[in-house]
Amino acid sequence: DIQMTQSPSSLSASVGDRVTITCRASQGISNYLAWYQQKPGKVPELLIYAASTLQSGVPSRFSGSGSGTDFTLTISSLQPEDVATYYCQRYSSAPLTFGGGTKVEIK
Amino acid sequence: QLQLQESGPGLVKPSETLSLTCTVSGGSISSSSYYWGWIRQPPGKGLEWIGSIYYSGSTYYNPSLKSRVTISVDTSKNQFSLKLSSVTAADTAVYYCARPISGWYNPFDYWGQGTLVTVSS
Numbered sequence: 001d002i003q004m005t006q007s008p009s010s011l012s013a014s015v016g017d018r019v020t021i022t023c024r025a026s027q028g029i030s031n032y033l034a035w036y037q038q039k040p041g042k043v044p045e046l047l048i049y050a051a052s053t054l055q056s057g058v059p060s061r062f063s064g065s066g067s068g069t070d071f072t073l074t075i076s077s078l079q080p081e082d083v084a085t086y087y088c089q090r091y092s093s094a095p096l097t098f099g100g101g102t103k104v105e106i107k
Numbered sequence: 108q109l110q111l112q113e114s115g116p117g118l119v120k121p122s123e124t125l126s127l128t129c130t131v132s133g134g135s136i137s138s139s140s141y142y143w144g145w146i147r148q149p150p151g152k153g154l155e156w157i158g159s160i161y162y163s164g165s166t167y168y169n170p171s172l173k174s175r176v177t178i179s180v181d182t183s184k185n186q187f188s189l190k191l192s193s194v195t196a197a198d199t200a201v202y203y204c205a206r207p208i209s210g211w212y213n214p215f216d217y218w219g220q221g222t223l224v225t226v227s228s
Contacts, residue, residue, distance in 0.1 A: 034214035
């Protein structure tokens with residue numbers, strides 16, 4: 001199976017900071033990569049798919065990039081409501097697999 | 108607006124079978140080309156895809172769970188179901204049903220609220 005590794009596992013940043021989360025696939029997955037946001041006690045919400053396509057309704061401060069094995073999720077200006085755990089997910093083939101998550105907190 | 112709702116027992120004994128149903132409203136489970144999925148999340152841990160089903164009954168399962176998982180669909184009730192046999196404490200998790208943005212190999216954009224299933228005697 002293709003493994004997805006996220007880093008860091010957690011981070012703390014100030015409001016307004018630029019935040020970058022990385023996701024690495026153990027094999028190339030083209031751009032079949034999605035990002036989810038899961039706020040505490042809530043259901044995961046799709047933020048980005050096809051590595052860089054913003055899901056409808058998602059604020060433009062979120063962006064995604066990458067292809068092949070290395071991907072990034074960037075929050076251009078961290079807001080208090082962005083406190084959450086972020087997961088990457090590959091969907092190039094079965095089994096669908098998720099990264100371990102990155103917990104984002106406000107400093 | 109599409110809505111998904113999981114239902115089933117919140118407590119299952121070890122070695123027994125976990126059974127959950129996902130009821131879809133606001134859309135027909137058989138009118139579009141989606142593979143409806145089950146995902147789980149142990150308390151404090153990450154997400155794990157369990158499997159997916161098409162309205163025709165075609166299924167894909169996670170190999171790590173395949174020997175214990177059965178997913179079925181009832182189009183007359185607009186529902187699909189999950190059965191996980193021989194459960195242990197490691198199967199304690201929030202179980203979500205979800206729909207991908209389209210087709211099969213795609214991320215999930217509609218999720219149920221999730222239901223916590225605890226495996227304990």
